[in-house]
Amino acid sequence: MKKILRLLVLLLFVGLFVVSGCSKTDKYDYLVLVNKYSQLPDDWEKNVELVDAKNAWDEDIKVEKNAYENYLKLEKALEKEGVNIELDSVYRSVKAQQDLWDEWSVDPEKGIDYVRKFVAVPGYSEHHTGLAIDICIRKEDGELEFDNDEMIADRETFAKIHNKLADYGFILRYLENREDSTGYTYEPWHLRYIGDIEIAKEIMKKKITLEEYLDSIEDIKNNHEAAKYKIETTLKEYIENGVYKDSIINSRFNVTKIYSSKDEMDSSELSTMGLSDKDIAFEVTYQLQPAEGADINPIMVPDGEYNENLGWITNISRVGILKYNNKTKKYTIKNFGTGW
Ligand SMILES: [Zn+2]
Known part of the structure; x- marks a missing residue:
């Protein structure tokens, strides 16, 4: 009897601690960091799995496969709360960014200083990953809310949206007053898929940036x-x-x-x-x-x-x-x- 109990307890221990990591695609890292100082990994664009989608203006766009699937779930969940989100800008290739950069920098009305201020350097935009999603709002009267200032002012709607993000593996990427960490001012519309619900919950709950989360992991190692x-x-x-x-x-x-x-x-x-x-x-x-x-x-x-x-x-x-x-x-x- 004693022996059986001991064995049971041992089995419990073994079972308890053999916790396997989530299986994800091996092709790329959903926690990839792309910001003003951290470039898109070289092999990213050839590996990333993109699917076709339509944005709010019925334009053809591309989104990373799992990010899109989870975006659709988020969209549905928000619909039930009376919030209708739609896609705006999502994937942008390094080449498209380069074209935009080239075009705008020679435009006399814009010029290089304007471009430096408002356009990410090709290779350094999170939109290259296919995991960054800019949303806009379809209002009750059918009109679109997509103007940056209007969206920043719409606290109530975005609070509902941000509240649901982590449940589908998304985080709010550019937090308010955290330009020091992210390099960007507040962008309530810019969502980032990170693939792991638990990590997303931790980041959203602690109100930290992706940079801070990745640093905390680094700390543990050292x-x-x-x-x-x-x-x-x-x-x-x-x-x-x-x-x-x-x-x-x-x-x-x-x-x-x-x-x-x-x-x-x-x-x-x-x-x-x-x-x-x-x-x-x-x-x-x-x-x-x-x-x-x-x-x-x-x-x-x-x-x-x-x-x-x-x-x-x-x-x-x-x-x-x-x-x-x-x-x-x-x-x-x-x-x-x-x-x-
Ligand atoms: Zn964005």
Whole structure:
């Protein structure tokens, strides 16, 4: 009997922590950063999967496939709230941007200074990705609202729109008063598809820019405190919201050792473990507080000790890996409790 329980608990642990990253297309990275300082990746245009669509003026336009599918879902969801959005400008090739640049810069009425101010440098516009979508509004009287100032003033409508973005993998790309980070002033109409609903929710909830989100991921790789925090919070979330949802009400983690390419382990050691330079292997000790009448026998948690006075299971120690997913730019816990 004891043996079976132990096995069950072990299986729970294994099942709980083998969390695979979302499968995305391998062809390109939905979190790609294109801004005034970060150029469109060289092979982007030859790989990006574009589909045909029509904009509000019935013009032929192109949009990245998954971005378009999710845009249509967003459009439908907003319709139910009485908001009708339509597409304006979406994909623009580097060549089209170059043509626009060339044409406008020789126009005596515009000139190079005007162009520099209002037109993105070819290769540095997010619209090259096919993932950036400018929308406009079809008003109740059938007229289109597409003027920038008019849209910026239409707070109520855009609040409803922004509220729904993350549910379909979109973020608001150019936040108000965040020119310091994005390089652009507020553009309530410019939506950006990033492919991952969870990340989109995090970005929208924290009201951060894509630049800031990507920086925070970078921090984890280079900063032990950040890595430690990431491990602890990720484990806590999995324990308390995962399979143990009803049986563990509280957990505490203490990361005792972090291995990364910067420390004890060199690249070859990491690769022996099937890890890349960006992955983080760790050792942790932790405590769990079972809910009253919880289904699991706390004493059976492998290696843990049940402390009657505290009502906690203590002295559990494990190793695990925080595995970096290049596609989603996200860390997930792997091999927790099963060794490296
Ligand atoms: Zn735009």
